[in-house]
Amino acid sequence: MSWLANYERVFGEIFQEEGTTLHLKTLKDLLHSLNGQTLQKALDETDCSLEAFLLQLLDDALHMHPKYANLIVAKVLKLDPDCVFAYEIKAALSPPNQRLAFYKEGIKRGWKKYGGNYRKTNKGKFWHFPPTKSLLRCMYAVAMHDFKRGKIEPAQAIWEQILELDEEDHMGVRYHLLSVYLHAGELDLAEPLFQRFGEDGSIHMTYLKILFLFLKNEIDEARSSLWQAFRLNLHLPNRLFFGELLHLEEHDIPDSYLRGSVEEAEDFIVIGGWHAWGAHSEALAWLKDEFYDFVADKSGPIGKEILDKFLMPLGAPIDFSFMNPFSPGSPLALNKNLPEAEVQQAPFLQLAYALLNGVLEKEPLKLTSRGNLPTKLVKEISQLGILMDWKESSVKRLRESHYSALRIVREVCQMVGFLRKRKNHLLLTKKGRQALENPSRTYVELLQAYLEEYDWSRNDYFPGGLVQNVAGNLLFAFFITGRKYYPLSDYCKFFSFLNLQSQEPLFHSFFDIIAEKTLNEPFFGRFILRFLIPFGFCSFDKKIEDFYDLNYFFFDLDLSKIRVKATNLVFELFVPKLGNGVFDSFEFSAGE
Numbered sequence: 001m002s003w004l005a006n007y008e009r010v011f012g013e014i015f016q017e018e019g020t021t022l023h024l025k026t027l028k029d030l031l032h033s034l035n036g037q038t039l040q041k042a043l044d045e046t047d048c049s050l051e052a053f054l055l056q057l058l059d060d061a062l063h064m065h066p067k068y069a070n071l072i073v074a075k076v077l078k079l080d081p082d083c084v085f086a087y088e089i090k091a092a093l094s095p096p097n098q099r100l101a102f103y104k105e106g107i108k109r110g111w112k113k114y115g116g117n118y119r120k121t122n123k124g125k126f127w128h129f130p131p132t133k134s135l136l137r138c139m140y141a142v143a144m145h146d147f148k149r150g151k152i153e154p155a156q157a158i159w160e161q162i163l164e165l166d167e168e169d170h171m172g173v174r175y176h177l178l179s180v181y182l183h184a185g186e187l188d189l190a191e192p193l194f195q196r197f198g199e200d201g202s203i204h205m206t207y208l209k210i211l212f213l214f215l216k217n218e219i220d221e222a223r224s225s226l227w228q229a230f231r232l233n234l235h236l237p238n239r240l241f242f243g244e245l246l247h248l249e250e251h252d253i254p255d256s257y258l259r260g261s262v263e264e265a266e267d268f269i270v271i272g273g274w275h276a277w278g279a280h281s282e283a284l285a286w287l288k289d290e291f292y293d294f295v296a297d298k299s300g301p302i303g304k305e306i307l308d309k310f311l312m313p314l315g316a317p318i319d320f321s322f323m324n325p326f327s328p329g330s331p332l333a334l335n336k337n338l339p340e341a342e343v344q345q346a347p348f349l350q351l352a353y354a355l356l357n358g359v360l361e362k363e364p365l366k367l368t369s370r371g372n373l374p375t376k377l378v379k380e381i382s383q384l385g386i387l388m389d390w391k392e393s394s395v396k397r398l399r400e401s402h403y404s405a406l407r408i409v410r411e412v413c414q415m416v417g418f419l420r421k422r423k424n425h426l427l428l429t430k431k432g433r434q435a436l437e438n439p440s441r442t443y444v445e446l447l448q449a450y451l452e453e454y455d456w457s458r459n460d461y462f463p464g465g466l467v468q469n470v471a472g473n474l475l476f477a478f479f480i481t482g483r484k485y486y487p488l489s490d491y492c493k494f495f496s497f498l499n500l501q502s503q504e505p506l507f508h509s510f511f512d513i514i515a516e517k518t519l520n521e522p523f524f525g526r527f528i529l530r531f532l533i534p535f536g537f538c539s540f541d542k543k544i545e546d547f548y549d550l551n552y553f554f555f556d557l558d559l560s561k562i563r564v565k566a567t568n569l570v571f572e573l574f575v576p577k578l579g580n581g582v583f584d585s586f587e588f589s590a591g592e
Helices: 003-016 024-032 036-046 050-061 066-079 084-093 096-114 116-122 130-148 152-165 173-183 187-197 203-215 219-232 236-241 262-277 281-314 347-361 375-382 404-416 430-435 439-452 464-481 488-502 505-517 520-532 568-573
Strands: 332-334 419-422 425-428 538-540 563-566 574-576
Touching: 003 024, 003 036, 024 066, 036 050, 050 066, 050 084, 050 130, 066 084, 084 096, 084 130, 096 116, 096 130, 130 152, 130 173, 152 173, 173 187, 173 203, 173 262, 187 203, 203 219, 203 236, 203 262, 203 281, 219 281, 236 262, 236 281, 262 281, 281 464, 281 488, 332 439, 347 375, 347 404, 347 419, 347 425, 347 430, 347 439, 404 419, 404 439, 404 520, 430 439, 439 464, 464 488, 464 520, 464 563, 464 568, 488 520, 488 563, 563 568
Parallel strands: none
Antiparallel strands: 332 574, 419 425, 538 563
16 A cells, blocks of 8 residues: 555544544654655655645645644644745644744745745736635734734734735735824825725725724715724724723634624724724714714614613613613613512413413313323313403314414423323423412423523424524513503504514615514514413504404504503613623613
């Protein structure tokens, strides 16, 4: 077997048994034998130069555990002490405090090998050749090291050199250079780069160009571009407002990101976005005013009231996702001592108690052959008038599957441990018996499970977590704005903005389309019928049943004619977490 075939066999075995030392000695012996005649045979077999052969070995090393990769790097450097790629990999394999020395050594060796006539001949095309591509990456790493430590001039000099060697700028150093130029107000240096690379479609170039226009006092053009930019990434403005506090510029550049994502916004900060914008307080103030106007416009009267009453006075991010009281980082906690008289009016709790008592009376409750509740119990519960799934004309439909509300309540009760299914029977657990004695705690536990754990995607077209995040924010919107009646159409517009904020970033560029297509049916069905009404969070100025027929979809429902406000239960639901000062200036009081 040839040396190369033997190496490929060992490499395959190493890859299959990643992390073991089984083949370490075998690989070490194989690499040790790679010299003289053996090396020449391997080169003849691959029909390539020594440089290309060693680059292939190093490429294999990238896919190996560090203990194997280090063996290959060491061997390559013995065969070619000026191999830049080897120093790049060695830096990556080293602790952070040792990497700079290897990058610098790689640059030194690279210029020894690719300077002089080679540089003159291939100037502008260094990215197209693997050895010199590695040299560019080493240079870039040193520049970023200097930039993060405030050594702007050395970093700038390296970036300018990279742009000279790679005229197409595959590494995006134009963003770094524009950030440095704009920070210093050197518009005459920035303008040629904008002319050279034009509008490349990236959020990075867009925001840097907006700052450039602002500094040139071309405000109308800057504003027009800015409102388009808001659609591309809703997260970036807040990262700029709080750039200094977040210290994002000290982070590493993300390996990858989606367009419109948080990671894309943070990448912009890291590569110099905060360095550029943060140097111009008047530009940041203008940006914040414009973003406020944009969010207020797109989120409607509800969003504007939340901004004016809550987010702006707190100096908080202009970001409604910040408000989800069920997220781990929320400064709010749920009040577990709610007024029992109000909690007991919530249809979700009433339905849960009807189910738990029904199981208790017939324990163990035998299910149908398909695992559903028996029709007798379904009929008894339906006669209580709690279920909203069917009108009186459909009262003969007595299967559990006909009542999505009943199915959801049963699944949540099993999820929190009130009920347990065993051998096609339902049993009431000890926890379930205790739940019957403490309505307030039971209500809170059901609410948390429904919003944090229950899989809404079983009944929705959207992923459960996404819808639940919007539901949490919508509930908090009721907390801030719900003391007076608002048309449901206003909440629907706010919901459309929340939905967009939570969507996959791909959809952000289709903002207006999504806002228009967020119609009555999904909002009304998902959040009003399945969430706000069942948990007793809203009251209407007219009977809600006058506005819809539950046998049909709600596409033709005019939400502007349905006015809603929050019940007192909403205002009792939240308390500030102890030791968290975020809400110190906000008044927590019961509803009027």
